[in-house]
Structures are given as C-alpha cells and as structure tokens.
Amino acid sequence: MNAFFHTLGITDAWQLIAATVVFLVLPGAGTFCILTCAGKAGLRGGFASVLGVMLGDAVLMFLAAIGVAALLTANPLVFKGVQYLGAAYLAFLGCKLLFAKKNGGAGTASEIASGGNFTRGFLVTLVNPKSIIFYMAFFPLFIDPAVHRGSLTFLAMGAIISSCTLIYGSLLVLLGNTAAKRLGQNRRIAAFASRAAGIFLIGFGIKLTTN
Template identity: 50%
Template sequence: MPWMGIQDLWTFLVAVLVFLALPGPGTFTLLTATGRGGVRGGYTALAGLLVGDQILMWLALAGVAALLKANPLVFHAVQYLGAAYLVWVGINLLRTPKHEGGDAGPIRMQPGRYFQQAILVSLLNPKAILFYMAFLPLFIDPKAHQGIATFAALAGIILVVSIAYCSLLIGVGNLARRRLIQHPRISDALRRVAGLFLVGFGIRLGLNG
C-alpha cells in the first residue's frame, strides 16, 4: 500500500535528487551568496529559496487537490500530461548543444539581501510552478491519498532532501562547487544523464498510469 498516499516513494526520492543536481537559478543563487557571504550567506539564501519553493509547491498542490475533488478522470489526464511533459523536458536536455549552460547564468546579489533576492529568484522562475504541477501528481495515488496529509508529506520530503543536498553544497566549499558545476564537460554529462532519466521516467509512468 502506498505510504501516505504516495506511490513509488523511492522513485520520487531519486527524481528529487536528480532535479536538485541540475544547475539552475537556485543553484547559482546559492553559490553566489556563499561565495560573497560565506556559510552564513549561503544558508540565508537557502532559506529564501526554500520559502519560495514551498509557496510554489502549495499553489501547485492546491490545483491538484481541486482536480482530485472535481473529477478523478481529469486527474488521470493530468498525470498523462505530466508524464509527457517530463519526456519533453528530457528530450530538450538531450538536444541541448554541448557547452551551453541554459538560462542559468551567474546571479548578481547584494550583500545583506540574500534572503529577499533568493525568494524572488525562486518565485520568478517561470518553469517552476509548471514543473510542480506536472511532477507532483505523478506520485499521488488517487485512491489512497489522504488529502492534506499526503500533500504535506510530499512537500516535507522535498524540503528535507533540498536542505540536505544544499547543505552539502555549502559545506564542500564555493570554489570547488563552482568548478564542478560550471565545468563544461561535467555540466554536459549531468544534463544528458538527467535527460535520459526524465525520458525513461516519463515513459514508465505513462505506461503504468
């Protein structure tokens, strides 16, 4: 039986880690704040990113809750659309030319405003809420879900995994992290591994839906 109404829990954990490992606006915000403000600056920015992500997640979950209540068939349709969206994202990652880092360039931040700027970076990411709307329904069992408890479990898991991963980044050291993430070959490899994972993951969920 799905735990707390969450299906494929371990797959969910792996997927969250894969998405966190992809360099993006949040990653570069964290790197910039840590580079300029040390560990304290990094954790201040992390707090802002987490607040922004939680706001977007709960907005997305509110939409999912409305679909569950209105019509389970519509919810299943959204699941299939979500699977197709993940495949599309994966294909785009695989087709990205080598050494192109995407739209996540270095972030300019003002000392003393890491928290506020990190929240804005998170909330103003145009792809974030679409991602959450496509991603979260894939792991909700419409028959076993427990309403707010299931949604809180999903949001809580993402929160805990995000804190653990980002704390590791902060602890490793800004110079090492910057070289690792911004090195063209490593960035290409991460992008292609994530692309293959998303394509296979989306197809699997679509077939099992």
C-alpha cells in the first residue's frame, strides 16, 4: 500500500491514516454535531450530518491544497521549511492537548441550531477558522516533492482523509449516541484521550523532523 501511494507522491500512507484517526477520535465540534443529529433525527439525520462534515472538510482541504501546491511550485526550499513548520505545529497542538484543563469543542455544534442536518455538519466544519491552517500544516508533512504529482497527490490524500472520516462518522451514528455521549461526558476518559493524543502528536512531530 505504501509503495502504491508513494508513486502518487505520498511519503507514508499508514502514518497519514494514523494521524487522521488520532485527530478524528478527539472530541470536537464535528463529533458533537454528528452525535446531536443522530440523537434527534436517527440514522438518516446522523448520516446526513456526516456527509455535511465531509463536504466541509473537502472545501477546506481544497483551499489548503491550492496554497501548498503554490509553495511547492514556487520554491521547493521554502516548501521544505513549511514541512518543518508543520511538524512544529503538530507538536504545538500536542502540547496544548497534553496540558489542556478541559475540552470546549461542543460549543460550536450547539451554536448552529437552524437548518437541516447536512447543513449543520457542513457549517460546523467551515466555521472553525483553525481548520484550513491545520490542513496547510498537515498536507506538506506527507508529500514527497521528488515524486509529487500535482492535483493527483492532493486528491489521493483527500480520499484517504475522507474515507477515515466516513468510517469514524458512521461508527458514531451506528454505535448509538447514548453510549458515545456518556463517554464524551466522562471527564477522566476524555482527559486521558486528550493527553494520549498530545503525546502522539509531539512524538510524531519530532519523528518527522528527524527523518
């Protein structure tokens, strides 16, 4: 699998999947939105919100890809510097998670109360101003400039991330929002998950800078 995706310009597909999964399982606006829609509107509402979240992510990934592609084309040396900045940004996010006192990710989901479930999922994703910055830092970490294939590389990365989102979102809907809500409200479990993800991101950022 890695060999195939490397021909598309992706350095390590398994690391990309692992990092994406870590970000997905952290309680955030998208997770709470999917749980809320599933709880109020059942399976149909839950899956509609999942598709909305995926479309919002696709828009943000497209905007980030334009910026990253421009850097890669204009100056490969600058792009290399962006890769190191991206690794540092992941380590910074890891430190924030490691030392965070509490999670406030549910606020955005509850603030968007109008519109259909699909619209809610879409808007909840778009109103997060940090998302595009995250993708700008995330994409360069997995691109090999030597075999980069332009739009095809970004499409492959987007497909991997969207597939992970679809699987995770579907599990949230199918496993039932009651158990998931209880898990999210357990502060000890949430705090442990947040710190574990923080340690992973810090180590991941360090590993990328030493490759």
